[in-house]
Amino acid sequence: MRDYRYDEANTFSATIMKKPNDIPNHPRILCWRGKVLIYIGADVVGKKHLTQALNFDPDLKECQKLIKLVKKGTTMKE
Numbered sequence: 001m002r003d004y005r006y007d008e009a010n011t012f013s014a015t016i017m018k019k020p021n022d023i024p025n026h027p028r029i030l031c032w033r034g035k036v037l038i039y040i041g042a043d044v045v046g047k048k049h050l051t052q053a054l055n056f057d058p059d060l061k062e063c064q065k066l067i068k069l070v071k072k073g074t075t076m077k078e
Helices: 006-017 027-040 043-056 061-077
Strands: none
Touching (some): 006 027, 027 043, 027 061
């Protein structure tokens, strides 16, 4: 089994989101942060970041795919 470092990625992405410049509003950073949050189990907050990224860039394919996967996973859980 691979040793993924989700906790480290979560800490690093949280640090980036606290920066005072335009980096926290960059769509790819928001998408990456959302992906990290989904991987650690915070689906609701991760989806919120993904939708915020799509508000900035509606054509971001990676976010579109991730949102579809999260919706599919949520319906399968129910």
